Amino acid sequence: MSAPxxxxxxxxxxxxxxxxxxxxxxxxxxxxxxxxxxxxxxxERGAFTCAEHNGQxxxxxxxxxxxxxxEVEYRFNQCGFRSTSACGTKPRGAVRVVFMGTSITLGLHVxxxxxxxARVEAALNRRCGVRVESQNMGAFSSxxxxxxxxxxxxxxxxxxxxxxxxxxxxxxxxxxAGGNARTWFDRAELGWRNLALRMRGTSLVFAVAHFMLLxxxxxxxxxxxxxxxxxxxxxPPPPGGERRFNExxxxxxxxxxxxxxxxxxxLVMTTPNRVAASMVSNRSQVEGTxxxxxxxxxxxIAVQHGALTLDATLxxxxxxxxxxxxxxxxxxxTGAAHAIIxxxxxxxxxxxxxxxxxxxxxxxxxxx
Numbered sequence: 001m002s003a004p005x006x007x008x009x010x011x012x013x014x015x016x017x018x019x020x021x022x023x024x025x026x027x028x029x030x031x032x033x034x035x036x037x038x039x040x041x042x043x044e045r046g047a048f049t050c051a052e053h054n055g056q057x058x059x060x061x062x063x064x065x066x067x068x069x070x071e072v073e074y075r076f077n078q079c080g081f082r083s084t085s086a087c088g089t090k091p092r093g094a095v096r097v098v099f100m101g102t103s104i105t106l107g108l109h110v111x112x113x114x115x116x117x118a119r120v121e122a123a124l125n126r127r128c129g130v131r132v133e134s135q136n137m138g139a140f141s142s143x144x145x146x147x148x149x150x151x152x153x154x155x156x157x158x159x160x161x162x163x164x165x166x167x168x169x170x171x172x173x174x175x176x177a178g179g180n181a182r183t184w185f186d187r188a189e190l191g192w193r194n195l196a197l198r199m200r201g202t203s204l205v206f207a208v209a210h211f212m213l214l215x216x217x218x219x220x221x222x223x224x225x226x227x228x229x230x231x232x233x234x235x236p237p238p239p240g241g242e243r244r245f246n247e248x249x250x251x252x253x254x255x256x257x258x259x260x261x262x263x264x265x266x267l268v269m270t271t272p273n274r275v276a277a278s279m280v281s282n283r284s285q286v287e288g289t290x291x292x293x294x295x296x297x298x299x300x301i302a303v304q305h306g307a308l309t310l311d312a313t314l315x316x317x318x319x320x321x322x323x324x325x326x327x328x329x330x331x332x333x334t335g336a337a338h339a340i341i342x343x344x345x346x347x348x349x350x351x352x353x354x355x356x357x358x359x360x361x362x363x364x365x366x367x368x
Contacts, residue, residue, distance in 0.1 A: 160267060214328055278321070
């Protein structure tokens with residue numbers, strides 16, 4: 001029998017063919033095992049089936065668990081609001097706070113009683129001598145849809161309307177979120193986003209991203225590579241950031257025009273994203289970024305339109321590693337972050353600026 005044919009490096013030619021196959025098989029097995037483990041660690045089940053155009057279906061109930069958080073029941077009243085109180089005529093003598101905004105106001109991935117809307121309602125009922133109820137109009141809608149919802153908010157006979165927004169809400173430019181990309185750059189960016197979404201569908205990739213983003217420095221490096229967030233948090237602001245702020249000013253102008261003559265005060269509240277919360281909590285510096293710039297600029301625009309303002313960002317300075325109060329990949333605030341936002345909001349609502357709540361005692365320092 002003849003000896004196996006060898007290459008110049010001494011390896012039989014058959015081994016040169018088999019070794020890559022063995023390596024590939026081992027790698028595939030390792031990735032497969034990793035995927036199985038990741039699917040058990042990051043379980044996602046259920047679906048948010050209550051959404052409809054700029055709101056939720058009336059009297060709808062659904063359950064959904066995101067990969068990083070608990071299973072949450074979403075229950076909506078007869079108007080499609082995430083509130084335990086009925087949305088009909090305001091009870092005699094009661095104070096009604098109406099919350100407007102997007103998924104953060106809705107309390108995505110947060111149990112109903114842990115949302116800042118519910119926490120504010122509970123805190124004010126403990127402190128005030130009148131019944132206080134909240135109507136949470138937060139939904140899977142864009143910030144640009146809010147002016148069209150003002151009439152629905154006014155129909156609730158509110159004593160104050162709170163519009164909550166975070167950097168995420170003004171990051172998107174018109175034309176980039178859908179399929180009608182306007183330039184080759186827009187099309188390339190849209191393609192990258194679609195690829196990222198497909199990758200996130202792999203549990204192993206999701207798990208790797210989750211654990212990497214738990215590291216503060218990795219969080220900052222990821223942020224610095226994301227142009228949209230940088231544009232609305234950079235100071236001095238780049239042209240793209242100013243364009244987004246101008247778009248918000250136009251949205252707020254349409255809202256205040258519809259509120260004119262109603263006598264209902266509008267409070268514009270800004271909440272931090274995960275990066276800003278981390279920066280103020282850890283006293284960190286990130287190149288070209290001011291964690292408080294977003295709140296200041298939104299506040300300036302709100303005052304120009306006659307609205308009250310609140311930036312809840314600084315409230316996170318008292319938390320240890322506040323970035324851990326947000327879902328690492330999803331980026332929405334957890335129930336613990338909602339508690340901090342609620343604390344800041346209760347202070348603002350009871351500082352005398354809202355006539356119907358002026359008699360409520362101001363919360364003690366450090367109180368919830």
